[in-house]
Amino acid sequence: MEDDDCPELVPIEPQPDSDEKQIPVTIITGYLGAGKTTLLNYILTEQHNKRIAVILNEFGEGSALEKSLAVSQAGELYEEWLELRNGCLCCSVKDNGLKAIENLMEKKGKFDYILLETTGLADPGAVASMFWVDAELGSDIYLDGIVTVIDAKYGLQQLAEEKADGLVNEAARQIAVADLTIINKTDLVSVEELSHVRDTVRSINGLVKIVETQRSRVDLAEVLDLHSFDSKNGVNLAEKLQLDQPARPHLDKSILTVTFNVTGDVSEDALNVFIQDLLWEKLMCNKEGRPMTVIRLKGIVALAGKANQVMLQGVHELYELNETPQMWDGNPRLNRLVFIGRNLDKDILMEKFISSVMTNAQT
Numbered sequence: 001m002e003d004d005d006c007p008e009l010v011p012i013e014p015q016p017d018s019d020e021k022q023i024p025v026t027i028i029t030g031y032l033g034a035g036k037t038t039l040l041n042y043i044l045t046e047q048h049n050k051r052i053a054v055i056l057n058e059f060g061e062g063s064a065l066e067k068s069l070a071v072s073q074a075g076e077l078y079e080e081w082l083e084l085r086n087g088c089l090c091c092s093v094k095d096n097g098l099k100a101i102e103n104l105m106e107k108k109g110k111f112d113y114i115l116l117e118t119t120g121l122a123d124p125g126a127v128a129s130m131f132w133v134d135a136e137l138g139s140d141i142y143l144d145g146i147v148t149v150i151d152a153k154y155g156l157q158q159l160a161e162e163k164a165d166g167l168v169n170e171a172a173r174q175i176a177v178a179d180l181t182i183i184n185k186t187d188l189v190s191v192e193e194l195s196h197v198r199d200t201v202r203s204i205n206g207l208v209k210i211v212e213t214q215r216s217r218v219d220l221a222e223v224l225d226l227h228s229f230d231s232k233n234g235v236n237l238a239e240k241l242q243l244d245q246p247a248r249p250h251l252d253k254s255i256l257t258v259t260f261n262v263t264g265d266v267s268e269d270a271l272n273v274f275i276q277d278l279l280w281e282k283l284m285c286n287k288e289g290r291p292m293t294v295i296r297l298k299g300i301v302a303l304a305g306k307a308n309q310v311m312l313q314g315v316h317e318l319y320e321l322n323e324t325p326q327m328w329d330g331n332p333r334l335n336r337l338v339f340i341g342r343n344l345d346k347d348i349l350m351e352k353f354i355s356s357v358m359t360n361a362q363t
């Protein structure tokens with residue numbers, strides 16, 4: 001190597017060695033008492049032939065952690081691990097860092113799967129972006145999906161709580177960012193109440209998969225290995241981007257899903273500016289002049305000069321554009337965008353997209 005500038009920025013090549021297989025991490029979130037721990041316990045006791053590590057993320061809030069796990073060891077990042085009969089592992093990570101998990105793997109050997117339970121008030125988008133960024137840096141771990149548990153009985157009430165200073169309601173944020181929602185405690189509600197909860201979840205996140213449970217008993221195949229962020233699953237994403245139902249009209253404070261399709265080529269540079277203006281600069285406003293807040297962003301775009309479909313993924317303030325193996329071939333170059341967030345105005349977003357990003361729009 002002649003040029004030795006910035007060697008630390010060189011991407012790490014994946015090792016052919018199967019030892020280096022990346023380990024999926026699923027984030028389990030949900031409001032206080034929704035059934036997250038019940039879900040984790042259920043997963044850990046189910047037959048699955050996987051060595052699963054469960055990590056409880058405390059966020060240093062002094063939350064009510066299960067006592068057996070919260071054995072404090074000053075100066076240690078992870079506190080206490082419990083080894084379960086089926087080879088699974090359970091521990092509590094004090095620091096929200098990935099480093100703690102990597103340290104744990106060094107000590108205990110690799111797992112097949114990691115489940116991370118966030119506290120009820122955590123912003124799962126922030127936790128997710130932590131794992132997502134690190135994947136780029138050659139981490140052993142990749143983000144598989146975000147699962148949000150909802151209390152069928154109290155979920156609607158939690159969603160209706162108004163936050164001071166116009167902050168986004170945490171329960172709504174947790175649904176907005178989810179790949180899968182589990183509506184739990186269905187034993188406590190009537191069929192009508194349950195359907196109201198389901199409709200509300202759907203109106204917030206038009207893409208999310210919904211399952212309904214008692215005691216969080218869910219088919220593991222629905223929860224694990226979702227590959228929600230892989231560009232390898234470009235085809236899968238294209239399918240997912242077909243919304244089940246159109247979003248309903250809303251109170252302007254609430255979170256909702258906005259989606260549009262435009263055929264034509266997209267300029268990559270202009271697209272980056274568009275996304276950054278939206279996610280970082282918060283430059284786009286709705287008709288009432290309120291800034292749009294995007295919590296989750298997904299799409300398939302046709303970048304000018306590229307034969308392959310490109311996947312767009314955004315969580316929180318992070319986003320990525322990745323080429324998928326899927327070619328456009330003879331198919332129309334249809335850009336499909338999905339935005340989940342607050343104060344979103346479809347017409348304004350679409351107009352801005354067409355005028356600033358498209359090189360040859362046909363609507």
Ligand SMILES: Nc1nc2c(ncn2[C@@H]2O[C@H](COP(=O)(O)OP(=O)(O)OP(=O)(O)O)[C@@H](O)[C@H]2O)c(=O)[nH]1
Nearest residue numbers: 031032033034035036037038120184185214215216
């Ligand atoms: N009736 C009923 N109760 C349930 C169900 N699932 C869980 N529970 C109970 O609800 C309570 C809260 O469940 P957890 O699994 O601890 O909820 P959590 O989301 O982990 O709670 P935090 O960690 O405190 O935010 C417990 O008493 C559970 O036994 C269910 O389907 N029906």
Ligand SMILES: [Zn+2]
Nearest residue numbers: 036037038117
């Ligand atoms: Zn819990």
